[in-house]
Amino acid sequence: MTLTLNHYLFVSGLLFAIGFAGVMLRRNIIIIFMCLELMLNAANLSLVAFSRFNLVNGLPNYNAQVLVFFIITVAAAEVAVGLAIIVALYRARQTTHVEDINSLKF
Amino acid sequence: MSPILFYLFAALTLVFAVAVVANRNPVASALCLVVSFLGLASLFVGLDAYFIAVIQVLVYAGAVMVLFLFIIMLLNIGAEERRKINLPAYVGGGLVAVGFIAQLWFVLQKFDAGKTAFPPLAQSNVDDVRNVGNALFSTFNLPFQVIGALILVATIGVIVLSKRELK
Numbered sequence: 001m002t003l004t005l006n007h008y009l010f011v012s013g014l015l016f017a018i019g020f021a022g023v024m025l026r027r028n029i030i031i032i033f034m035c036l037e038l039m040l041n042a043a044n045l046s047l048v049a050f051s052r053f054n055l056v057n058g059l060p061n062y063n064a065q066v067l068v069f070f071i072i073t074v075a076a077a078e079v080a081v082g083l084a085i086i087v088a089l090y091r092a093r094q095t096t097h098v099e100d101i102n103s104l105k106f
Numbered sequence: 107m108s109p110i111l112f113y114l115f116a117a118l119t120l121v122f123a124v125a126v127v128a129n130r131n132p133v134a135s136a137l138c139l140v141v142s143f144l145g146l147a148s149l150f151v152g153l154d155a156y157f158i159a160v161i162q163v164l165v166y167a168g169a170v171m172v173l174f175l176f177i178i179m180l181l182n183i184g185a186e187e188r189r190k191i192n193l194p195a196y197v198g199g200g201l202v203a204v205g206f207i208a209q210l211w212f213v214l215q216k217f218d219a220g221k222t223a224f225p226p227l228a229q230s231n232v233d234d235v236r237n238v239g240n241a242l243f244s245t246f247n248l249p250f251q252v253i254g255a256l257i258l259v260a261t262i263g264v265i266v267l268s269k270r271e272l273k
Contacts, residue, residue, distance in 0.1 A: 005220035013210040022127035024199025058228020077260035084267040
């Protein structure tokens with residue numbers, strides 16, 4: 001029994017599905033935000049697995065790892081801005097529940 | 107990476123990811139997310155991506171999670187009270203998630219290239235940080251500068267957003 005690329009891809013897909021289900025099921029905006037982070041990390045896992053699988057001159061393909069580095073950086077910036085928006089929203093509405101924030105709902 | 111360790115860390119990541127979704131208390135959710143990210147970092151170590159693993163622990167399990175916990179405690183959010191469940195969202199979300207997993211399973215059954223084992227590295231100890239740094243500062247120098255500008259813009263945006271009244 002050896003580890004193959006498919007093992008990692010399946011774990012990555014499961015993690016993505018869990019994150020997606022969390023975004024759909026949960027109503028707390030902070031938990032929804034955490035589930036978005038889970039989905040980003042699932043993408044990172046499949047990128048790193050492909051980088052290790054497609055060797056270039058006997059070394060992992062570092063282009064994929066640089067892309068993962070950029071994803072992590074953008075995700076960190078996104079978390080900072082998103083949480084600032086949540087704080088501003090909480091100041092205006094005193095709630096983090098998405099069903100209480102429905103001014104734009106048709 | 108030995109298969110036992112892979113299954114251990116993959117189970118750790120997935121179980122605590124489910125716990126993030128299932129917990130009613132946001133603080134417990136955030137702590138479960140830390141454990142899930144640590145399991146993911148161990149999987150990265152198993153894939154010989156040491157730099158990414160360290161960055162994962164520092165940025166996600168460190169900075170991002172502190173930010174999450176800080177905001178949860180600042181807003182003083184307790185456990186969510188139970189409300190009437192939104193049935194279409196539950197059914198739709200569950201269906202799409204299960205359908206996605208099933209489709210992935212069938213695609214991976216047909217994906218023969220992924221069924222071979224990982225090829226061995228040329229030398230056993232990879233100079234990981236140096237290689238990533240070389241790629242980052244030569245091939246990807248312009249995107250790296252752009253990322254710097256992005257972080258600056260995000261910082262200014264956060265300061266503007268958290269002012270008490272916007273002018």
